[in-house]
Amino acid sequence: xxxxxxxxxxxxxxxxxxxxxxxxxxxxxxxxxxxxxxxxxxxxxxxxxxxxxxxxxxxxxxxxxxxxxxxxxxxxxxxxxxxxxxxxxxxxxxxxxxxxxxxxxxxxxxxxxxxxxxxxxxxxxxxxxxxxxxxxxxxxxxxxxxxxxxxxxxxxxxxxxxxxxxxxxxxxxxxxxxxxxxxxxxxxxxxxxxxxxxxxxxxxxxxxxxxxxxxxxxxxxxxxxxxxxxxxxxxxxxxxxxxxxxxxxxxxxxxxxxxxxxxxxxxxxxxxxxxxxxxxxxxxxxxxxxxxxxxxxxxxxxxxxxxxxxxxxxxxxxxxxxxxxxxxxxxxxxxxxxxxxxxxxxxxxxxxxxxxxxxxxxxxxxxxxxxxxxxxxxxxxxxxxxxxxxxxxxxxxxxxxxxxxxxxxxxxxxxxxxxxxxxxxxxxxxxxxxxxxxxxxxxxxxxxxxxxxxxxxxxxxxxxxxxxxxxxxxxxxxxxxxxx
Amino acid sequence: xxxxxxxxxxxxxxxxxxxxxxxxxxxxxxxxxxxxxxxxxxxxxxxxxxxxxxxxxxxxxxxxxxxxxxxxxxxxxxxxxxxxxxxxxxxxxxxxxxxxxxxxxxxxxxxxxxxxxxxxxxxxxxxxxxxxxxxxxxxxxxxxxxxxxxxxxxxxxxxxxxxxxxxxxxxxxxxxxxxxxxxxxxxxxxxxxxxxxxxxxxxxxxxxxxxxxxxxxxxxxxxxxxxxxxxxxxxxxxxxxxxxxxxxxxxxxxxxxxxxxxxxxxxxxxxxxxxxxxxxxxxxxxxxxxxxxxxxxxxxxxxxxxxxxxxxxxxxxxxxxxxxxxxxxxxxxxxxxxxxxxxxxxxxxxxxxxxxxxxxxxxxxxxxxxxxxxxxxxxxxxxxxxxxxxxxxxxxxxxxxxxxxxxxxxxxxxxxxxxxxxxxxxxxxxxxxxxxxxxxxxxxxxxxxxxxxxxxxxxxxxxxxxxxxxxxxxxxx
Numbered sequence: 001x002x003x004x005x006x007x008x009x010x011x012x013x014x015x016x017x018x019x020x021x022x023x024x025x026x027x028x029x030x031x032x033x034x035x036x037x038x039x040x041x042x043x044x045x046x047x048x049x050x051x052x053x054x055x056x057x058x059x060x061x062x063x064x065x066x067x068x069x070x071x072x073x074x075x076x077x078x079x080x081x082x083x084x085x086x087x088x089x090x091x092x093x094x095x096x097x098x099x100x101x102x103x104x105x106x107x108x109x110x111x112x113x114x115x116x117x118x119x120x121x122x123x124x125x126x127x128x129x130x131x132x133x134x135x136x137x138x139x140x141x142x143x144x145x146x147x148x149x150x151x152x153x154x155x156x157x158x159x160x161x162x163x164x165x166x167x168x169x170x171x172x173x174x175x176x177x178x179x180x181x182x183x184x185x186x187x188x189x190x191x192x193x194x195x196x197x198x199x200x201x202x203x204x205x206x207x208x209x210x211x212x213x214x215x216x217x218x219x220x221x222x223x224x225x226x227x228x229x230x231x232x233x234x235x236x237x238x239x240x241x242x243x244x245x246x247x248x249x250x251x252x253x254x255x256x257x258x259x260x261x262x263x264x265x266x267x268x269x270x271x272x273x274x275x276x277x278x279x280x281x282x283x284x285x286x287x288x289x290x291x292x293x294x295x296x297x298x299x300x301x302x303x304x305x306x307x308x309x310x311x312x313x314x315x316x317x318x319x320x321x322x323x324x325x326x327x328x329x330x331x332x333x334x335x336x337x338x339x340x341x342x343x344x345x346x347x348x349x350x351x352x353x354x355x356x357x358x359x360x361x362x363x364x365x366x367x368x369x370x371x372x373x374x375x376x377x378x379x380x381x382x383x384x385x386x387x388x389x390x391x392x393x394x395x396x397x398x399x400x401x402x403x404x405x406x407x408x409x410x411x412x413x414x415x416x417x418x419x420x421x422x423x424x425x426x427x428x429x430x431x432x433x434x435x436x437x438x439x440x441x442x443x444x445x446x447x448x449x450x451x452x453x454x455x456x457x458x459x460x461x462x463x464x465x466x467x468x469x470x471x472x473x474x475x476x477x478x479x480x481x482x483x484x
Numbered sequence: 485x486x487x488x489x490x491x492x493x494x495x496x497x498x499x500x501x502x503x504x505x506x507x508x509x510x511x512x513x514x515x516x517x518x519x520x521x522x523x524x525x526x527x528x529x530x531x532x533x534x535x536x537x538x539x540x541x542x543x544x545x546x547x548x549x550x551x552x553x554x555x556x557x558x559x560x561x562x563x564x565x566x567x568x569x570x571x572x573x574x575x576x577x578x579x580x581x582x583x584x585x586x587x588x589x590x591x592x593x594x595x596x597x598x599x600x601x602x603x604x605x606x607x608x609x610x611x612x613x614x615x616x617x618x619x620x621x622x623x624x625x626x627x628x629x630x631x632x633x634x635x636x637x638x639x640x641x642x643x644x645x646x647x648x649x650x651x652x653x654x655x656x657x658x659x660x661x662x663x664x665x666x667x668x669x670x671x672x673x674x675x676x677x678x679x680x681x682x683x684x685x686x687x688x689x690x691x692x693x694x695x696x697x698x699x700x701x702x703x704x705x706x707x708x709x710x711x712x713x714x715x716x717x718x719x720x721x722x723x724x725x726x727x728x729x730x731x732x733x734x735x736x737x738x739x740x741x742x743x744x745x746x747x748x749x750x751x752x753x754x755x756x757x758x759x760x761x762x763x764x765x766x767x768x769x770x771x772x773x774x775x776x777x778x779x780x781x782x783x784x785x786x787x788x789x790x791x792x793x794x795x796x797x798x799x800x801x802x803x804x805x806x807x808x809x810x811x812x813x814x815x816x817x818x819x820x821x822x823x824x825x826x827x828x829x830x831x832x833x834x835x836x837x838x839x840x841x842x843x844x845x846x847x848x849x850x851x852x853x854x855x856x857x858x859x860x861x862x863x864x865x866x867x868x869x870x871x872x873x874x875x876x877x878x879x880x881x882x883x884x885x886x887x888x889x890x891x892x893x894x895x896x897x898x899x900x901x902x903x904x905x906x907x908x909x910x911x912x913x914x915x916x917x918x919x920x921x922x923x924x925x926x927x928x929x930x931x932x933x934x935x936x937x938x939x940x941x942x943x944x945x946x947x948x949x950x951x952x953x954x955x956x957x958x959x960x961x
Contacts (some may be wrong), residue, residue, distance in 0.1 A: 080530045093529065100523055102530060199530040205759035234532050235761050313759055316562055321572020322525040324625065336623075341564055362565075363754035372756060 001026055002162040003480065006071065009165060013070040020070030022062065024053040027072050031117060031163040036481065038139045039075050040148075040157040042077045043118040052114040059112050059255050067222040069112030070345055074164035076155050077118035079210070080199040081105050084115070087199045089123040089133040089151075092321045092328045092347030102199020104168060104210050104227045111226040112441055116164050119154030123349045124318065125175055125203040127151050128421050129411065131458065132351045132401050137408055140183060142447055143479040146405040149179030155213050156183040161483055166214040170200060172207045173306050174400070174425025177437035178266025180213055181400035181450020184439040184479060186467070187213040188220050192432035193238035196222075196231030200390055202317040204310035205236070207429045216439075216477050217438060217467035221246035222458060245461050249468045256466060259393030263299035264424055272404040276441030276449035278398055280470070287469055292393055296385040301378050302427045307419055308362050308375035309430075315359025321347065349445040354415060383431035390456045395463055399424055400450035404443035424452060434460050438467050439476040448479075485722065486686035489714040490694075491649050491679060492641035495656060496634045496664040498610065498674040499542045504631035505609045506533030506576060511632050513672050521612070521627035527571035532760050539633035542665035543583045543772050544606050544766065546635055549663045549781055550602055552587025554771050558606070563753045568625050569612035570746075577636075579755040582606030583764065589639070589659070590783065591651040593802070600652050601640040607764075608634050629673075635665070641680065641691065646710035650703050653677055662782055662807050670701045677706055681713045683721065692717070693727040697734055697741055709734035713741050729865045785810055792826035793817060802832050808846035809836075812853050819857035823864050830860060834877060850881050859887035867891065869898045871944055900947040902954070905938070908946070909954045912937045923959060931955070 001009070001023065012018045030045055035041050049072070080086050080098035082105075087093045101109070108115075121134045130138040130153025138153040140146040140286035141161035146268035148157045152169030159167050169176040171189035180187030186210045195210045202208060212223030225246065230239040258281070265274065281291060323329030323343035330342035348356070362371035389396060402423060411418045428435035435453055440451035451470075453462040471477050504511055507524035524531045547554045561579035587602035612630035616623050637656065643649045656677055660666040668675050682694035697713060700706040714732075727920050732741040757763075782804045789800040789810075802947070803813045809831065817827045834858065839849060851859075859876055862868040868876060868891060879890045891897055899905060911921055912934055922930035938951045 080528075086529065088529065098529075098767065100528070197530075198532050202527040202532075202760075233534060235534050236532075236759075312756065316564055316574055316754075316756070319564060319566065320529070320571060322566060322568075324568045325526055325571060326528070336568070360754065363756055365752045365754070368754070370755070476593060 002030065003215075003478070004165070005216060006067070006166060006214065006222055009071060010065075010067055010069075014065050016060065020053040020056040021050060023070065024049060024052045024072045024116070027116060027162075027164055030445060031158065033067065034161055034163055037140055037144060037159060038157055038163075040119055040138055040154040040161065040163060041074070041117045042087055042089070042120050042133075042135050042154070045084065045117065048083065049114060049116055052109075056112045056114055066111055068108065068226055068282070070114065070162055071130075071166065071328070072114045072116035073108055074116045074119050074155055074158045074167035075105065076121050076152050076167070076169050078121060078170050078201045079168060080201070081115060084118060086118065087135070088125070089121040089135060090348065090352070091134040092344070094328060096327050100199065103196035103231045105199065106426065107229075108168075108229050113226070116293060119152070119158055119167060121154055122151035122175075123352050124314070125151040125170055125172055125208075126314070126351050126355050128174065128178055128418055129408075130154060130179070130405075131408060131412060132349050134349060139408070140405045140447075141311050142184065143405065144443075145407055146447070147182065147408050149182035149401070149405065151175040151179075152187070152213065156180055156185055156187065159183070159185045159213050159215060160481055162480060166212060166219060168210060168223075168227070169213045170203075170208055170210050171425075171429065172204050172209075172310060173422045173429060174212045176213060177400050177425050177435060177450065177452060178422070180437040181439070181452075182405040184261045184448030184450075184476070184481070185213060186216055186220055186438045186477060187211060188224065188436040188460065188464075189428065189434060190224065190228065190460055191434045192429070193236055194228050194240075194458070194460075195433075196229075196234040198231055198233040198235045198237075202313075203395075204313040205317060207310060209429070216471055217464045218246075218249060219434070219455055219469070220436070221249060221464050231387070240458070243461065245464060248461050248465045251465050252288070253284075253466050253469045256289045256395065257393040258284055258289050258291050259294040259389050260291060260388065261296040261299065261396060261398055263296050264398035268402050268420075268423065269399055270443070272443040272445075273399050273401070273403060273449050276443065277451060280440035280451050281397070283470060283473055284466075293341060294389040294392055294396070294429045296382075296389060296427065297377065298382045298385050299423075299427060302382055302430055303384065303419060303423055305375045305378045306422070306426045306430060307358070308371050308455075309379065311355040311359030312363050312372050313359070315363065318348075318352070318356060323347070351415070379430050382427055385444055386427070386431045386433055386454075386456075395457075395459070395466060396453050396454040400437040400452040401425075404445060404447035404449060409465060428454050433457055434463060436463055436467060438471065439479070440474075441456055441476055487683045487714075487718050488686045488688070488943050489644055489646075489710070489719070490641045490682050490691055491643035491710060493639045493643070493652060493843055494678045495637045495678070496610075496652070496676045497636055497637065497660050497663055497668075499539050500667050501536055501538040501542065501633050503536060505536050505539050505607065505633035507631050509631065511680060517624070517626040517628060519628065525571065525627055525631045527573075533576060533758070535761060535764065536633060539607060540583070540764065541774060542633075543635050544662065544771060545663050545665055545778060545898065546605055546637070547584035548771070548775050548778060549585065549659060550584070550587035550589060550605070552584045552602060552605065554766065555581060555583055555585060556766050556768065556771075557581065558583040558764045560607075560758045560764065561755045563755055565751060565753060567611070567614075568623065569614045569627070569630065571612070571627060571630055575609060575611065576758055576761070577608035583766075583779075589652055589655050591647075591648065591655050593647050594652050598642075598648065600642045600648075603638040605635055607636045608636055613653055633884040641682075646707045646714070649679060649710055650707045652704055653706055658806055659782065665779060672702060674702050676701050679706065679710055679713075679794060681710055681717070682727070683714055683717045693729050694714065695727065695729065695741075696731045696795035698731060698744070700734055705734055705736055708736070708739055709741055712949050714947075716741065723885060732892060777808070793828075795824060795828055799828050799832065803929060812846040812849065815853035816857045816860075819854055820864065821862055823860060826860055826864060827857070827867070830856060834874065838881065850883065851877065855880050855886055862887055862891060866947060867897065867898055869944065869946075869948060872896050872898070896945060898947050899942050899945045900950055902950065905946055905950055906958070907955050908941050909938055909951065909958055912941065913955075913958055920959065931959075934959075
């Protein structure tokens with residue numbers, strides 16, 4: 001059951017071979033047991049979770065089950081869930097019990113899914129290692145001295161360690177794909193605007209997207225089906241005809257043109273990662289795909305562009321955390337100014353403060369044009385690169401991360417070193433295009449390697465198709481970390 | 485040295501939409517604190533703004549009515565600063581690309597007419613309220629007002645006196661009410677003015693250093709504050725000092741402006757386009773539709789009143805000062821064509837005075853337009869003397885019925901019967917030989933006395949013109 005696919009679980013539930021309560025207890029028990037070491041969850045509430053499982057069982061008993069009915073789903077603690085502590089990995093929200101559900105939480109609930117618990121993450125989604133959480137670092141289930149990646153490290157760890165069959169994460173500069181790669185699972189960042197951001201605590205509004213994380217592309221599709229779609233409460237949400245993202249999973253991919261951005265295979269890419277990628281590409285050739293070299297010339301500007309724009313938006317989005325209306329407020333202060341200063345100094349971690357300062361700086365008078373405005377112009381060039389590339393290929397492929405999982409603490413001394421690990425994942429959100437990561441082998445240290453697939457706007461179905469065909473021909477996605 | 489004040493006004497008009505600019509919470513005034521602030525207004529984690537179409541529509545209405553241009557593409561921007569009544573830590577406003585650019589407001593001060601140009605008008609959301617008393621050293625924050633739609637209307641620094649500034653503010657106030665975008669209730673904070681004031685030597689080109697006086701919520705305070713500030717700046721400059729640029733508040737108890745308590749350094753608001761909102765795009769079709777629904781604007785109505793009813797410019801101005809008085813006048817005059825001047829006099833005079841005294845609006849007058857027309861019809865056809873008309877008016881106001889009924893019941897019909905008047909006049913002449921002799925001796929005053937006596941004998945009902953005529957004739961014979 002722990003290794004079963006979503007469709008296997010779904011059919012078992014529908015057949016009443018297993019109940020949602022039984023299934024949920026199975027994952028809950030494992031989660032509670034493993035969390036002491038892996039720290040993937042911030043909040044587990046068995047009572048609330050099992051109440052939802054019982055409700056799902058009632059639906060299933062009436063024959064009203066759908067694809068996700070009764071399935072336990074782990075939620076990154078960035079999603080507001082009514083009645084649940086929602087911390088965003090931060091001290092400043094350590095007492096915030098959300099009075100409302102995020103759009104995606106509503107959707108999952110409507111689909112009959114069960115909230116398994118809230119997963120750990122880099123504080124306010126700022127990080128690539130899940131080390132900046134106020135609740136302690138998450139550990140990579142493949143090797144517990146290593147990071148699981150970030151910022152959705154808790155969700156990735158939960159799926160990889162079989163504490164949850166599926167999870168939700170968010171991706172702003174790579175925060176779904178990179179932890180998926182480092183933990184050996186599959187994760188998808190949809191086209192910007194496809195999934196509503198209402199109820200998803202904002203980091204960088206023009207980049208943030210919610211996406212599913214699971215053991216396979218075939219499992220990602222029904223999750224995306226459940227959460228995608230227009231929401232009037234999010235003004236950046238797109239109104240488009242409904243689509244079934246699983247509709248072409250089984251289509252043969254012979255003839256598909258795969259573009260390899262040469263900038264993604266230059267220096268900086270670890271040799272063992274490059275080797276795993278090579279082997280994966282050979283598989284795609286065997287499936288009948290053609291491979292063409294393309295260029296994304298602005299790639300080298302993507303990281304600096306992102307690290308101007310994302311902090312700028314974050315510095316404004318995080319201004320509401322001021323101790324006035326909810327959340328942590330410093331206990332001792334003499335006046336308003338002191339209350340603000342102490343609350344935010346005590347409530348935010350170092351990386352969050354760093355980014356707020358950078359963001360405030362690049363928006364400030366005299367620097368706005370040179371930094372923020374310039375970064376917006378460069379962003380457009382990055383998007384143009386992709387448009388040009390998709391004129392010559394159907395999907396783009398490359399590494400997700402330059403290395404396999406690094407040791408906890410290895411990159412915390414130099415923030416820029418940490419930022420540079422995002423080099424391959426940052427371009428896609430800058431352009432708003434969809435991107436996913438699937439496991440494609442192991443590095444020389446036995447740690448997972450991820451393959452990144454990027455598609456044109458709204459091309460998720462085709463990307464899932466090519467990923468699924470690869471996963472039918474290989475078994476990397478079936479490997480699990482050696483944990484009892 | 486002759487000094488010239490230079491004044492520009494920034495006005496915040498609360499738009500009369502039912503819900504807030506970026507959320508669905510109610511904008512109704514007077515609710516218990518924090519009962520009209522939804523998750524979006526409180527800035528809970530994860531919430532997002534959604535633009536209120538009715539707010540945009542009202543902004544466009546204003547732009548058209550003020551003769552400005554509508555930017556078919558405008559952008560919402562975040563104005564970032566920390567204050568407890570600003571839940572998000574930023575205000576959603578418009579910065580580089582506002583929805584309205586240009587426009588103008590014609591004003592008159594006495595007989596002098598002038599046009600005040602507008603720079604722009606943009607949409608934004610209001611902050612909540614901070615209450616600093618009653619909380620024992622703390623402050624209470626009420627977020628009911630947070631998110632209410634505002635239209636910020638910015639004038640060019642075209643005004644040269646407090647009087648001009650007040651005339652502008654009053655005309656703008658009347659306009660926003662006229663086109664029904666704002667209720668103009670200044671006590672409730674629906675219409676707030678900030679004045680930018682500087683002085684310079686008369687004839688100079690360069691502007692002096694200006695001070696901003698914030699949150700003036702009555703025309704009287706606006707006038708007094710500007711007068712004080714102009715004088716204050718002149719005194720500084722005449723002493724050879726320099727005016728420092730600062731934000732000031734007006735204290736009505738002391739009748740002076742003071743620097744704001746919190747000494748603000750020049751605030752850097754770090755404006756940037758709000759990534760949660762798409763650029764605001766409005767179609768030419770929609771603008772045309774809105775234009776078609778606008779009522780006849782004050783200027784056009786004033787011109788028409790002059791043309792159609794032969795009124796003077798002054799009378800037409802007074803009668804188009806507000807939509808209610810204009811509607812009242814027009815309704816009344818259509819019942820009594822050919823008597824526009826008579827109707828105008830009564831509407832501007834007796835009726836206005838009475839409504840003012842009892843603090844009632846024209847559209848709630850106990851004497852509706854048809855009733856006034858009915859009364860004035862009897863004055864026009866000489867059934868009722870001018871003097872008695874006031875008595876009848878009061879009776880109609882008191883609800884005793886229409887003019888004809890009251891005239892009948894009280895027997896107030898004007899006596900125009902020549903025979904009757906001759907009889908009474910002859911009696912008066914008979915019984916006042918001294919005054920008759922005085923009159924014949926050249927004292928005009930004696931004649932007035934005799935007229936008065938006839939009026940008294942008829943209890944005011946005699947037709948005065950006729951009485952005059954008859955007495956003159958009888959006395960000359």
